[in-house]
Amino acid sequence: MSDRPSTPLLDQVQYPADIRKLDKGQLPQLCKELREETISAVSVTGGHLGAGLGVVELTVAIHYVFDTPSDRLIWDVGHQCYPHKIVTGRRDRIRTIRMGGGLSGFTKRSESEFDPFGAAHSSTSISAALGFAIANKLDGTPQRAIAVIGDGAMTAGMAYEAMNNAEAAGNRLIVILNDNDMSIAPPVGSLRNALARLVSSGKYLTPRKLAAKVASHMPAPVQRAAERFEEYARGMVTGGTLFEELGFYYVGPVDGHDVVSLVEVLENVRDSDHGPMLIHAVTQKGKGYSFAENSADKYHGVVKFDVVSGKQEKAPPGPPSYTQVFADALVGEAERDPKVVAITAAMPSGTGLDRFEKRFPERTxxxxxxxxxxxxxxxxxxxxxxxxxxxxxxxxxxxxxxQVVHDVAIQNLPVRFGLDRAGLVGADGSTHAGSFDLAYLCTLPNFVVMAAADEVELTHMVHTMALHDSGPIAVRYPRGNGAGLILPAHPERLEIGKGRVVREGKTVAILSLGTRLAEALKAAEQLEAMGLSATVADMRFAKPLDEALIRKLLTTHEVAVTVEEAAVGGFGAHVLTLASDEGLIDAGLKLRTMRLPDRFQDQDKPDKQYDEAGLNAPHIVDTVLKALRRNSVGVEEGVRA
Structure with missing residues (x-):
């Protein structure tokens, strides 16, 4: 890894107030150093790179013009906030980002007063900023709320719902559209920057208000015609008609990497009392680092890399990821069935559907x-x-x-759901953990919900989904790689609602759902060494339950334990309900459920997260021993919620 860059100007900045002490002419150098520091930090930690590099100038300009944190700065998604964290008192911890006990990879309210609203999912910023702006209006305070939203996030309806409701916020709301991918407007040049400064300035706004005042004394048809003429004339030049229709005054496009021009535009907007403003800033993802500029997808999220060569550390060779297994299995189903189609919500590579798209572009x-x-x-x-x-x-x-409830489940339509990243997700933390799908899907009539224990099971389950036409069906599978098993050449169709026993025993029954099966088998071996014979079942289905198998296991073993990588309310809860309905609990059944703790777990390495959740083999053994009132194996009390 390269040494840290020399950053004499950035070294003078601990908080945004320090940026505001600088001359405008010093800001380009500050941006250069901030960009170099961001690259250096992420080369050590890994994480999101390209998005942050694209907003360095925006970050500096916003903090220079606005009185943050009194003025509220809200980043959409938040994965572009690394430069923001560096200049808001967190530079000394930036090399802990996404690590256990370190900084979050997203904005987080508990981390800093400069993060007024946490985010990691897309398209929430304008709604949140509108809330802050209206609160300021109700309080009679002049503070502003600034939302920075990427053009990709503008594909979500929530952004437009917020904009449609934003007019009441007046000049307390400012939205900055960070256009770094979509062709919203022609390329930016000096003429565009000059135009942006012009339409945001008092020289333009004052005559416009005067003209509006004069027009207000004219007949209504003349007023409407004048308004339309001004709006569409400016819209032809700037492309802002859509935003005007939603109640915003559009400014732009402006070069998002010309920090001095950005400052001038933001100062004009700050000093305006026109109403909600939208600034269209055109940026380049990965700006200032050639490898990220030339390969925005590969450098969106990175592992550790060498700054000079751009080479990212390669993971040691291993089994394919569950995502890849799902995608390849789906391609196989599409080869057999022309009715199979695939849908993704802006995550083709994340869900593996880019592999499907290469083979079936017209069906993706x-x-x-x-x-x-x-x-x-x-x-x-x-x-x-x-x-x-x-x-x-x-x-x-x-x-x-x-939509899952109303449009799919109630109508019993056979939509197939592939739930990637189910369970804990390591460095991405609580915002991306797939903890709740079992709880929110297993409550719905007509649904079939499966959980893959390994990549072979996932292949069978994709095939089962393709052939299931009698209602909605879902399969959950984790982040990470499979167990290294040989995939079947011809997948099997699983019988709906039927589990499998993978180890026979007499005293203890471990009912595992999903990828904790390997730990359940380890626990069974440890129990065997203690003289306790254990059965292990891969239940496969969270809904419908394999009631016959559950009934047998619960009535022929002294103690039963359910294990799942999901929140309370999932598989174990439904097994408890079945046991209660059948009167088995009244008969003295020792039944325990193991699941994720009833709290949001912070980012960490996966093995540490599982230890914290209490879902490894020693925790299963300890749960069994406590149920049998035997001596525990020394697992720390209180590990499991």
Whole structure:
């Protein structure tokens, strides 16, 4: 790894107030040093790189012009906030980002007063900023709320819902559209920058207000005609008509890497009392680091890398990821069935559907950051006889729960859901953990919910989904690599609602759902060494339950333990309900449930997260021994919620 860069100007900046002490002419040098420090830090820690490099000038300009933290700065998603963290009192900890006990990779309220609103999911910034702005209005205070939202986040309906409601905020709300990918406007040049400064300045706004005042005394048709003429004339030049229709005064486009021009525009906007303002800043993802500029996708999120060569550390060779296994299995199903189609919500590479798209481009649909639309779109396809697979991270499907209920489950439409990143997710922390899908899906009538114990099981489950036309069906699978098993050449169709016993015993029954199966088998071996014979079952289905197998295991063993990598309310809760309904608990059954703790777990290495959650083999053994009132094996009390 390269040595830290020389940053004499940045060294004078601990908080934004220090930036405001600088002359405008010093800001380009500050941006250069801030960019170099960001590259250096991420080369050591890994994390999001390209997005942060693209907003260095925006970060400096906003903190220079506005009185943060009194003026509230809200970053959409928050993965571009590394430069922001460096200049808001966290530079000394920036090389702990995404590590256990370190800085979050996103904005986080508990971390700093300069993070007024936490985020890691897309398209929330304008709604949140509107809340801050209206609160300031109600309090009679002049502070502003500034939302920085990327053009990708503008594909989500929530952004437009907020904008449609924003007019009441007046000049307390400022939205900065960070345009770094979509072709919203022609390339930026000096003429565009001059235009942005002009339309944001008092020289333009004052005559406009005067003209509006004069027009107000004219007949209504003349007023409307004058308003339309001004709006569309400016819209032809700036492309801002859509935003004007939503109640915003549009400024731009402006070069998002010309920090001095940005400052001038932001100062004009700050001093205006026109109403909600939208500034269109054109930026380049990965700006200032050639490797990130030339390969924005590969340098969006990175592992540790060498700054000089740009080479990222390669993980040691190993089994394919669950994401890859899912995608390859889905390609196989599409080869067999022309009705199979795939849907992603702006995550083609994250869900593996880029592999599907290479083979079936006409049957692959990226709907943008719009999970609600993705689900109902899939429902429409299913109603027309197609077999849609919706591949969405577990944590992101939460955003479309009403559509899952209303448009899919109630109508019993056979939409297939591939829930990637189910369970704990290491460095991405609580915002991306797929903790709740079992709880929110298993409560729904008509749903089938599966959890893959390994990559072979996942392959079988994808095949089962493709053939299941009698209602909605979902499979959950984790982040990370498989167990290294040989994948079947011909996948099997699983019987719906039927588990499998993978180890026979007599005293203890371990009912495992999903990828904790390996730990359950380790626990069984440890129990065997203690003289306790253990059965281990891979239950496969959280819904419908394999009631016959559960009934047998609960009535023929002295103690039973359910294990799942999901929040309370999932598989174990449904087993408890079955045991209660059948009167088994009254008969003295020793039944224990093991699941994720009832709290949001912070980022850390996966093995440490599992230890904290109490879901490793020693914790299973300890749970069994306590149920049998035997001596525990020394697992720390209180580890498990």
């Amino acid at each position: 649909f990226d709907v943008g950051i719009a999970e609600q639309h993705a689900v109902t779109f899939a429902a429409g396809l299913a109603a027309q006889g197609y077999r849609p697979f919706c591949a969405i991270y577990s944590t992101f499907l939460q955003r479309a729960y009403d």
